[in-house]
Amino acid sequence: MSAHADTHDHEAHEEHHHKETFITKYIFSIDHKMIAKQYLITGTIMGVIGVIMSLMFRMQIAWPEEPNVIFEALLGKWAPGGVMDADIYLALVTIHGTIMVFFVLTAGLSGTFSNLLIPLQIGARDMASGFLNMVSYWLFFLSSVIMLISLFVEAGPAAAGWTIYPPLSALPMASGGSGMGMTLWLVAMAIFIASSLLGSLNYIVTVINLRTKGMSMTRLPLTIWAFFITAVIGVVSFPVLLSAALLLIMDRSFGTSFFLSDIFIQGEVLHYQGGSPVLFEHLFWFLGHPEVYIVILPAMGLVSEIMATNSRKPIFGYRAMIASILAIAFLSTIVWGHHMFVSGMNPFLGSVFTFTTLLIAIPSAVKAFNWITTIWKGNIQMNPAMLFSIGFVSTFITGGLTGIILGDSALDINVHDTYFVIAHFHLVMGISALYGMFAGIYHWYPKMFGRMLNKNLGYIHFWITAICAYGVFFPMHFIGMAGLPRRYYTNSNFPLFDDLANTNVIITIFALIGGAVQLIYLYNFFSSMFFGKRAVQNPWRATTLEWTTPVKHVHGNWEGEIPHVYRWSYDYSKPGHDEDFIPQNVPLKEGEEELQH
Amino acid sequence: MTALLTILVLVFITIAIWQMVKIFDLAQVGNSNSQIATDKDNNLNGYLMIGFLAFIYIITIWSVVELGDLPLMSNSASAHGPEIDNLMTISMILIFIVQVITQFLLHYFSFKYKGEKGKKALFFADNNTLEFIWTIIPVIVLAGLIIYGLFTWSSIMNVNEDEDPLVVELYAQQFNWKARYAGQDNTLGKANVRLIDIDRANILGLDEADPNAQDDVITTELHLPVGRPVLFKMRSQDVLHSAYMPHFRAQMNCVPGMITQFGFTPTVTTEDMRQNPDIIDKVTNINNIRAEKSKDLVAKGEDALERYDFDYLLLCNKICGKSHYNMQMKIIVETQEEYDAWMKEQKVFKNSLIN
Numbered sequence: 009m010s011a012h013a014d015t016h017d018h019e020a021h022e023e024h025h026h027k028e029t030f031i032t033k034y035i036f037s038i039d040h041k042m043i044a045k046q047y048l049i050t051g052t053i054m055g056v057i058g059v060i061m062s063l064m065f066r067m068q069i070a071w072p073e074e075p076n077v078i079f080e081a082l083l084g085k086w087a088p089g090g091v092m093d094a095d096i097y098l099a100l101v102t103i104h105g106t107i108m109v110f111f112v113l114t115a116g117l118s119g120t121f122s123n124l125l126i127p128l129q130i131g132a133r134d135m136a137s138g139f140l141n142m143v144s145y146w147l148f149f150l151s152s153v154i155m156l157i158s159l160f161v162e163a164g165p166a167a168a169g170w171t172i173y174p175p176l177s178a179l180p181m182a183s184g185g186s187g188m189g190m191t192l193w194l195v196a197m198a199i200f201i202a203s204s205l206l207g208s209l210n211y212i213v214t215v216i217n218l219r220t221k222g223m224s225m226t227r228l229p230l231t232i233w234a235f236f237i238t239a240v241i242g243v244v245s246f247p248v249l250l251s252a253a254l255l256l257i258m259d260r261s262f263g264t265s266f267f268l269s270d271i272f273i274q275g276e277v278l279h280y281q282g283g284s285p286v287l288f289e290h291l292f293w294f295l296g297h298p299e300v301y302i303v304i305l306p307a308m309g310l311v312s313e314i315m316a317t318n319s320r321k322p323i324f325g326y327r328a329m330i331a332s333i334l335a336i337a338f339l340s341t342i343v344w345g346h347h348m349f350v351s352g353m354n355p356f357l358g359s360v361f362t363f364t365t366l367l368i369a370i371p372s373a374v375k376a377f378n379w380i381t382t383i384w385k386g387n388i389q390m391n392p393a394m395l396f397s398i399g400f401v402s403t404f405i406t407g408g409l410t411g412i413i414l415g416d417s418a419l420d421i422n423v424h425d426t427y428f429v430i431a432h433f434h435l436v437m438g439i440s441a442l443y444g445m446f447a448g449i450y451h452w453y454p455k456m457f458g459r460m461l462n463k464n465l466g467y468i469h470f471w472i473t474a475i476c477a478y479g480v481f482f483p484m485h486f487i488g489m490a491g492l493p494r495r496y497y498t499n500s501n502f503p504l505f506d507d508l509a510n511t512n513v514i515i516t517i518f519a520l521i522g523g524a525v526q527l528i529y530l531y532n533f534f535s536s537m538f539f540g541k542r543a544v545q546n547p548w549r550a551t552t553l554e555w556t557t558p559v560k561h562v563h564g565n566w567e568g569e570i571p572h573v574y575r576w577s578y579d580y581s582k583p584g585h586d587e588d589f590i591p592q593n594v595p596l597k598e599g600e601e602e603l604q605h
Numbered sequence: 606m607t608a609l610l611t612i613l614v615l616v617f618i619t620i621a622i623w624q625m626v627k628i629f630d631l632a633q634v635g636n637s638n639s640q641i642a643t644d645k646d647n648n649l650n651g652y653l654m655i656g657f658l659a660f661i662y663i664i665t666i667w668s669v670v671e672l673g674d675l676p677l678m679s680n681s682a683s684a685h686g687p688e689i690d691n692l693m694t695i696s697m698i699l700i701f702i703v704q705v706i707t708q709f710l711l712h713y714f715s716f717k718y719k720g721e722k723g724k725k726a727l728f729f730a731d732n733n734t735l736e737f738i739w740t741i742i743p744v745i746v747l748a749g750l751i752i753y754g755l756f757t758w759s760s761i762m763n764v765n766e767d768e769d770p771l772v773v774e775l776y777a778q779q780f781n782w783k784a785r786y787a788g789q790d791n792t793l794g795k796a797n798v799r800l801i802d803i804d805r806a807n808i809l810g811l812d813e814a815d816p817n818a819q820d821d822v823i824t825t826e827l828h829l830p831v832g833r834p835v836l837f838k839m840r841s842q843d844v845l846h847s848a849y850m851p852h853f854r855a856q857m858n859c860v861p862g863m864i865t866q867f868g869f870t871p872t873v874t875t876e877d878m879r880q881n882p883d884i885i886d887k888v889t890n891i892n893n894i895r896a897e898k899s900k901d902l903v904a905k906g907e908d909a910l911e912r913y914d915f916d917y918l919l920l921c922n923k924i925c926g927k928s929h930y931n932m933q934m935k936i937i938v939e940t941q942e943e944y945d946a947w948m949k950e951q952k953v954f955k956n957s958l959i960n
Contacts, residue, residue, distance in 0.1 A: 067611065078611070094927045169924045175861055176844040176925060182779065183926045269862025272798035272810070273779070273843040285845055285860055320720070322730040350847065350856045352839075352865035355762035359755050366751050370743045377739040380710050385727035389720045390650035391642045398654070398715050402661070405707050409700040412750065418757040419693055422854045425847065425922045460640035467646070468625055471653060475660060482664050486672035491851035493922045496930035502920070503913035506891045511672060520611065524618050528626075541640050548641070581726040588725055603730055 028563075036146075038138030041561050043145050044124035045456055048449070051116020052533070054152055056526075058107035061100045063523045068092045070516035072498035086164070094497040098167035099185050101495055103159065105170030106193070108438065110200055111155065113303040115148050117445045121306055122211050122235040124452060128554035129229050131220025131571060133564040136213040140206050147203035151196045158192035166193040169495060171296065174267040174288050178260050181274050191260070194253050201250045208239035208246075215239075220553070222573035226330075227592070229552050229577040230323060233330050234309025237337045241298045241305075244341060249295035252288060259283070289351055293344035300437045301340040304404075305333060307444020308375065311397040313577075314451050315379055317550045318394035319386030320588050322578035322603075325378045332371035332378075339368045349417040350424050358417040365415035369408070376405055387581070387588070391548065392466030396447035399474050400440050406478075407435025410485060425495075428488025431481045439477045446470075449533070454547050458559045459540030465532040469525060476522030483511050551591045552577050575602055644722055651719030658712035662705070680883055682917065682938065683853040684834075684870035685761045690854070692757050696750065764868035770834035773827070775919070776809050777839070777846035777859040779926050782919055782934035785809060786822040788953060794818020798842045798861075806959045810842075813958070821954040827919060827936045829871045830944040836868040849922035850936065852878075858923055871938045878938075879915045888915050 037043060064083075067076060075090030086096035123141065127134050135141045158165045167185030168177035172193070180187035215236045219228075228236075255266040259280075267288040268280035316323040323329060345353065345361035379401045388394065410432040413419045423429065446469075453461045487508045492499065499505040499512075546555035553573070557565050571593035579590040584600065596602060642650075681690055718726075764770065774785035774793055787793045794817040801810040811818040829835055839848055841859035848867070849856045857867035878884055891913050899909035921932035939947070 076611070077609075094930065098924065098927070098929070173845050173923075179844070182844050270798050271843055271861050272801050275803065277799050277801070280862075282862075284862060286863070319718070320726040322728065324729065325731055325736050327731070328736045351858050352860050352863060355758065358762070359758060362754055362758065363751055366747050366754075369747055370740060373743040374736065374740055376707060377735075380707065380714060381729075381735065383711075383714045383718060385729065386714075386718045387720045387724045387726040388647065388651075388715060388718050389642045390647045394642075395650060398711065401711055402708060405711070406661075406704060409704055412700060412747075413693070413696050416692070416696065416750065416754040416758075418689055418754050418761060419696065421761070421856050422689060422693075422851060424856055425849075463640045463642065463646065465626060467650065468622065471657075472622075474657060478661060478664055483668050483672060486668050490672070491849075491920075493849065493920055495924045498930055501931040502918070502933070503891060503895065503910075504918060506894050506913070507887065508672075509894070517614070520615065521618055524615055525622070527619075528622060578730065581728050583728055 036142055038134070038142045039561070039563055040123045040127050040135045040138070040141060041456070041565075043141050044120050046145050047115060047119035047123060047148070048456070050149060050152060051112050051120065052530075054107050054111040055116060056530070057156070058104050058112060059523050059526065061104040061107075063519060064092070065097055065100045065104070066516040066519045068097055068497070069499075070513045072500050092497075095164055095167055095184050097497045098169070098183070098495065099165045099189070102166050102169055102172075102185070103155070106166075106197075107155070109170060109299065109303065110197070111148075111152055113438070113441045113445070114204065114299070115200070117441060117448075118235065118238055118302065118306045119145070119148065119207060120445075121231070121310060121448050121452070122207070122239070124456065125231050125554060126211055126214050126235055127218070128455070128557060128565060129232055129552050129577075130215060130218060130223055131553050131573065132214060132218035133566075133570070135210050136218060137210055140210050144203045144206035144210065147199050147206065151199035151203060154192055154196040154199065158189050158196065161188040161192065163187045163189060165189040171289075171292055172256070173292070174256060174259065174285050175271055178256060178268060179271070179273060179278075191257075194257055198250060198253050201246045201253075204242055204246055208242040211235055211239040212243065220570045220573055223592075226327075227573055227576045229309075230312040230326070230329055230333075231306075231309040233333055234305045234312075237333050238302050238305045241337050241340060242302055245295040245298040245302075248291055252291035252295075255291075256288065286348070286351055286353060289348050290344070293347045294341075297344040297347065298340045300433070301336060303441045304437050304444075305336070307400065307441045307448075308333070310444050310448040310451070311379070311400045312382075313552070314393045314397045314447050315382050316578050316580060317451075317548050317589075318389040318391055318397070319383045320389070320580045321382055321386045322580055323378070324381040324384075325374075326576070326578065328374055329378055332374045335371040336368060339364060339371070343368065343415075346415050346417070346420070349420045355417075362415060362417045366412065368415075369412060372404075372408055376401060376408075389548075391450065392461070392463055392470055393447045393451035393548075395467070395470040395474075396443045396450065399470065399477075400443040400447060402474075403435045403443060403477060404440045406482075407432055407437070407440060411436065422491075423488055425493055426488035427484045427492050427494055430494050431484035431488060434481050434484075435477070439481065446529070451548065452554075453533075453536070453540075454543030454559075455554055455557075457537050457540070458543055458561075459536050460543050460547065461536045461540060462532050465528050469529045469532070472525040473522055476518045476525065479518030480515050480522060483515055487511055546591075549587075549589050551579055551589050553592055556591060556593055642720070644720065647719040647721070651716040654712045654715040654719075658708060661708055661712075665701075665704075680873075680878070680881055681852065681854050682871055682873040682878060683855065684872055685757075686854045686872075688757050688760065692753060695753070699746070699750075761869075762867075764836050764866065765834070766836075768834045770836040770868055771830070772836050772838065773829075774809075774838045774840060775827075775848045775859065777841040777848065777921070777925075777932075779843050780921070780928035780932040781825070782827075782848075782921075782932065783809060784824050784827045784934070786824070786948070786951075787817075788820030788822055790817055790820060792817045793838060794821050794954070796840070801842070804959070806957060809840075811954055819953065819955040822948065822951045823954065823957065824951060825934065827934055828944055828947050829936065829938050830941045831871055831874045831938050833941070834868060834870045837866060839865045839867070844925050845923045846921050846925050846932070847923035849920045850917070851920070852917050852936075856922060874938045874940060875915070875917060875936075876939070878917070884915050888913060 079087035079092050080090035086093045163184040166189045176182050258264040265280040265283040268283045271278040343365045346365040349358045573592045574595045581588045772787040776783040794815040795812040796810050798810045839859040841861045846859040857865050895910045917936035919934040
């Protein structure tokens, strides 16, 4: 391992001789720290677009079919006289889902922090392949651009829901958005998947091969474990979505019948014969379900790390945390059918998926209890990152618990595709993952930009966001249990639901406030880049290796030799030491025992 | 008007936030401004954690009191409905207990162990007994839930053909529903969308040569006799739809190219359900809301909203295109005699064709 490190030193020195131009430093950079920042900023821009979309359709639900100048200004021909069109409503819902799940919470979250932290925390000069890493980012950028272009096509963007079930997504006669809009959606997603696979392979290889001397797998911070396993899930499941997308493209453009059969639409019978939309659902959810863990596992890793650091305590049950990540990862690939209990598949299959799905509650419960025990008898430093981490555990529990209802096939019959589902997954993977991302940004901002975020703005950001998140999604469980289906442009055609209208207004008001508060965060994020207080090397007094690198970024991360590692990453408040943290590169004292990890 | 209000609200919120930031900044004058939490921050946020815990409890209580009394949650109208409702109630109580306890621990610990300078945290990295306890408890609880759930599921999904269920086809298309009754022989005639002949009014594509199809009856309202098991066969002619009948705790997707099925026994007639005190409350409440809205509409010179009367509904619950939000069919549960009388008025398939 040391010989390996030496060659790396050598390379790093050689690179110093090359003069960096603006283009190689800021645009086609192969430095993982710059690529992480590129991911973060692209993800942020996509996030802003996704959130604005959600606010627009929330306003439509609260005040259905009322003219709104915001709609008129932003939607143009899709909101004649300021009244939102029903097609564009579905398109907004579709693109909001796609952007938030893939472009913000997959690429923006995992892309940012895997790139930033894997080399820094394992003690590597860079990713295994800097070039692939750069290609991965630029494919992601390209796919984002294509996705945004799809918003402007004549017949409208994809409007078949983010799950794009055929035949709706396959037939332009069935939905205007299933023409050019859907083609661009599929192309963007195919490129996105390629980007994600390149990134994941790079993460896996880097974690396995480039750990510094002494950094055994059981000394890795939980962040790295989470990123590593996430990458493995991605490599296993994303190709299946790619094949589903390719087959759908074939059905749409080349007349094959993988997913279509016996269709009569607009007065004519189509030639499709023998395909099955249920097959698409299987292929889609074979990725789609692991995808929610691709989103949440990195957030769990970040939160574990931040909770330990700010509680000044070791993470409780390090090995149990790793075991539960592995268990969740394994189970996540065999539960996809719980999205399909009423799809028409064999009810016996439903039983199997109920069984495997409810099992996921076990490792999830272990994680939740371990986090709670981690803060027990801690010395909790209430930095904004810590607040978001506590918020993460709170929403993860609230949202996760209702999974017990949705995962139970008998109960799913009546709440399937209602607002109950919306409430569940937004809390457990949407808001939670977003909290994990915010926690990560507040915590590692000094590492990324060399400056500190303003903590008071951070506190305001957290508390108002936290209240709004519950205000939006908690009542949604109840309107879902009242039978209100999701993806309805307006509920006014059902007098049955008239008594839910006020609740919908309340939800929308919370959403608008919550959305507006993110402006504070954006202001903080962008202004601190230039005017924030300069960061010290290790502001949070953390033990992991990234805080041993200089504040100013250098190619190759460490100016001298890569530090060696002598202990696990959670030696906080260890008895027998003066400081309440011992960095991983500090050798054991004489007579000091390393925990059996 | 709404837009103006929205903008005003947003402006006020922005101003409020601006002021809060200023207050926070003023309170910090003289501090080192290192952007790392001080004891004062720890203290303040610790108390806010308790406040937030209270907020979670309040919004839970408010939701249960204001929104939890939903006739759709109780008063199911099918034989298997109470099974689902019981399982739901048990699951909800369980969730509620776990939620209350874990949120308390999380927020209370955050408050109790808020940081102080000079204090040292407890070095507590591992405890196998604890890990075992909170692995085994979920295992036991979930084992119970899984077993209960699976029994309920299989009893709902296994349709007993010996009970001679009434066979009804639910036929979905963008954006409406049709029902097809099997007629005297209680056997649906063969059908395929390729046989649709709009000119001859063969709108569901029935096989005109199939003897079983001759007495089939196609309707736009779903009438069901109370107390008799019904076996629904679902079909779709264009895209995915989902036949969602929330009052009966029933749902199944309609998939082009295949036939799906769901069976249940309606137990309460529409008339009886309208007399149910919970439903009367709900309907009164809804009519008050509608009367209120009508006032505004009349003032604007538009028509007032119609009075609402309770009816069972079949809704589309799978995104199916532009008018997905208005794809519904009325369901009427009635006595056998009423049902027979209604059925007698309907045209059978062979007589409905235009030659």
